[in-house]
Amino acid sequence: MSPYDPRMTLLSRAATKMPTEHPVLAAAHRLAPRVASLSAEVESARRLPAALAHELAGAGLFHLVVPERFGGFELHPALVIETLETLSRADGSVGWCVMIGSLTAMCAAWLPEPVARAIYGVPDVITGGVAAPLGRAELVEGGYRVTGRWAWASGAQNCRWLTGGVVITQDGTPQGTRVLYFPIEDVTLHDTWQASGLRGTGSVDMEVRDVFVPTERSLSLVTERPRVDRPLYRYPAYGLLAVGIPAVALGIARRAIDELTALGPAMATRPAVREAVAEAEATLRAARALLLETVHATFESTTHQEATLRQRAELRLAYVHATRDAARVVDRMYELAGDSAVYNASPMQRCLRDIHAVTQHAMVGQPLRELIGAVLLGVDANTATL
Template identity: 40%
Template sequence: MTTDRLLERLAELAPQVRQLAAESERMARLSPELVDGLFERDLFRLWVPRSCGGHELSLPDALRVHAAAARLDGALGWTVMIGAGGGLFAAWLEQDVAQEIFGRPESVVAGSGAPTGRAERVAGGYRVTGRWRYASGAYHASVFTANCVVTEDGTPVHDARGRPLVRAMAFDPAQVRIAPAWDTSGMRATSSEDFTVEDVFVPERRSFSLAEPPRESGPLYRLPFEVLTELPVAAVGVGIARHALDAFASLARGKTRGDAPLAQDPLVRERFAGSAAHVKLAEAGLERLADEAWQAACDGHTLSPGERATITAGAITIVETVRGAVDALAALAGMNAIQQDDELARARRDVHALGAHASISPLNLAAAGAALLDPPAAAGS
């Protein structure tokens, strides 16, 4: 299926999203109708390998889908982005295991990258105990993945560089207990709940490490996982900002200030033009970063520390830019900007929640700046 066709099928959901987004936010989970619509349109399989029946979209094309979904609703866009991103893991599993986990139309991952579990080595696999946070899409996941520190006789195992060995484990939903803890101001409908497992056996073949070479050879799976996190998160931010522009334009045409529509106020026009320009520039920057990273992967080029730092700094700056653009619109919207069911208010809450994600935290700028300022290592050193 082409990316354009996926976008067309996504657009078909727009009436349902408008009808159900506020209810989904109140429930703190996407309505079953919207989840079913995403499954029916194959939108969680963007990065599942073709060998498992997935789309294996390019990075730029996947970002188009993420942004389009977030333009309908921020939580919907985040849910698509996270669910589709989990399809990457199939590339690190044996073919039959990947097919078992990801080969069905209703396959979708929820999970956590934080190594807050312990996986004790036993014959044939691991016995795992742990609790993890922020598993977006927990209530509709067909599989949960989570990073664990590997132990032997209760003692952490170390890798070749002397660091604790971390492996991801794949759990069936029946092995997992969802621990409701997601109570936020924005992105509420993502149902990013905690989950726990207690002394669960995981076969070796259902564990994997992104530090190892992937089984699949496509360029998508050669890109660093950080790049495949930072740019998708930024794409959702751009989509939310587009939603805010749409919502504000509709509001400004119908809301009056004095005897005239808000849209006729000179200051409103000036600020709207500025916000629209900032979002457009952020979108263009995102496209440029994605195109360059994708071309490098297709050429077999490993991104240098400086190139990776440029992507990190770029993603952070994109999110900061669109968040500022949305805030500028909200400042002109009056009481609408704080109403629970208002679309602009929801977009604002969502873009601020997105900005709290660790992958695009401003705290990452120092390391990015160091990589850009430090001289490259001499060849052979």
């Protein structure tokens, strides 16, 4: 095994199930070494191998937030974070794809029950897509005629259904936005994914042309309440949709610390390394603590009442903070690793590329940070997707 084998820090770690551990989290721990062993294949293929996706789906990892009544786990958001963090520590691209698939599935709680059961009642189904309203859907009898193209359709190659955000029009006049479901047969995937980081996510463009979608396969996370009245779905909708992004970031950062530690005793003799690792540990754990504290407080509060605007802003602030601090940790670990980190054989360079792909996502980007600041300062702003 080479000094930079991506399996080094994971294959030696027994994946044991603690008495209080949720079965799906135990499955993530159990699968993590296998995920790590496939890192090179995932990266080279620029997508998740179908066999691995099927294995992850079979373990229930794409049903984390599907309502229990449809066969899902309906996990507390904190458990979602821990599960995705575990997989992302093994491989950032795999964690990202599970994040996209599992959190897209929250839409099951907004769909009419027969449609939700038809889609998510299949135990190993994988769904994905893009919520941004980049498509156009003209109102017609019984539904919509849809044309559109969306970038960043992560993991789409293994999906049975894909979602796309659209602007609804009637006689060419905009009527608002919705999210629509397309069977994979109606979608064309364009292999556009030549990226610096998260290379293994297969985040291609998806396109539909003049496709009919019945009304019952549409929903709005902004203007409609969930049809499943359970505590998880009272949590802010966009807060639930975005909860996996800091989880992936934290997992990648933890892996970077692992990899620096694995470089050997000689590295640990350097005072600068000792100091930096101590600071990185504190930074990562503090960011994680704020994230989990805010998630727990929001979940507890929204069990009884709607989240206030301030709560939604503070929740998303915790997501942004965790993601950005995770990136700072990875940057420091990469710097300390020296010239060994530049080689493709080093997982450290992949941690660097992957974390900076995560930070580019709109859910943690600069416009969102500006919006959060506006709320905290009491300035009027469009907060519909907060």
